Amino acid sequence: MIRLNTALTLVATAALAACTTLGPNYQAPAAHAPVAYRAVAPMAGAELQRDWWLMFDDAQLDALEAQALQASPTLAAAAARIERARAQFSATRADTLPRVDVGANAGGLRTSAKATTTPVLNGRAVTFEGETFGLQAGLSWELDLWGRVKRQAEAAHAQLDAATLDAAAARVALTADVAAAYWQWRALADEGAALQRLRDSRGQAFQVAQTRFDAGSSTTQDLERVRAELAAADADVADLPRRQALVLNQLAALTGQGSADLQLRASPLSVPPAIRAGLPSELLQRRPDLAQSLAQLHAATAQVGIAEAAFYPSIKLTGSFGYSSEDLGSLISAPARLYNIGPSISLPIFEGGRNKANLASSQAQVDESLAAFRGRMLQALREVDDALAELQGRAAVVDAQRRTLASSGQALTVARSRYDQGAVSYLDVTEAERTPLATERALAQLRGAQWAATAQLVKALGGGWGG
Known part of the structure; x- marks a missing residue:
């Protein structure tokens, strides 16, 4: 009869275990994204892939990216967080299963003849002495009546998703x-x-000016x-190695190597x-x-169910054989x-x-x-929007600078022709070179800004992660 009652108790409590899951179920919030970007976004163009840099067909860039992915401590730390x-x-999922322990013991035993609990027979204390051996298995299983363990596993899974997305x-x-x-x-x-080129032109202009000054x-x-x-041009040329060194140092740190080990070949940007x-x-x-932020919201929502379950009784099945x-x-x-x-129950009364x-x-x-x-x-x-505005704005300025370069280039051609005819001095030629050479420098800076905005757009769009 006792065994039958125990079995009925187990069946009843197990049936209750799946009846309720406390707390709100996670629902993704509305993003409330606008219909379009403020800047005019190109609907045509290259589609970002996971290894998006391959689209530029640049062997140097490919090698740098591969080195960075292999050596980055940031990615190594992110991988450790995933593990x-x-x-x-895995530890949380284990809580949904029964726990079984096995043990054995052996020892000697002798009871005291002087203890207050020592039995007395015919006026003499009775003691017991001998050896004892034991072998037992224990079982413990918390019945998830209110979904606490389920919510714990749900929160842990959401945190795993968040760690994976953090690495991405x-x-x-x-x-x-x-x-x-x-x-x-x-x-x-x-x-x-x-x-x-600008410095060389300023140098030639100074030589001509010095000759004319000496001639009165x-x-x-x-x-x-x-x-x-000329001094301003010299200063700009002298400052360039410092600027390049800072960029190389940054690139070396990103790729996990010393800047002296970087051997790059320059080629004009298009x-x-x-x-x-x-x-x-x-x-x-x-x-x-963004997906990581939603995963963290999911984990936080599951924690509400865990907190609500603390108000209700906790039932465990324990046993040993x-x-x-x-x-x-x-x-x-x-x-x-x-x-x-048999089952055990605990109910919070005052905490x-x-x-x-x-x-x-x-x-x-x-x-x-x-x-x-x-x-x-x-x-x-x-x-x-910032990246798109940068790209559009820089493109407009580049177009204007190209027109400036074309016009100043024609003016330089005229000045050289007149110099060949003896109508003007060489100083007039070097003066005509001022605008096209300065425009060439401005175009180089603008082209760099365009490519920087391209990298910014790649990052802002997620780098092809969801592609």
């Missing part, structure tokens, strides 16, 4: 930063070539003006290719940091058998408001996570 979250999720976001940021630094270095090389055909003011322009920006509503599928005997040879026998099984405070904290965490997601969404939209 930690995976282990925590770190990968996007790293690869975009590597490309931005590399393109900045190439832009500086282009600017350096333009600077050197020009004033000190004219000579000093040309000297100042027009960056157009990248399809898509629609604002697509950012949730494109950017891993084994053998105990004073004779090792008869340990595994029916007379030496023993067992104990000083702890459970209520924990529930309020969990609900506030949900509100905080939701606000963080909305803030991150707004930031993502701004970053895309």
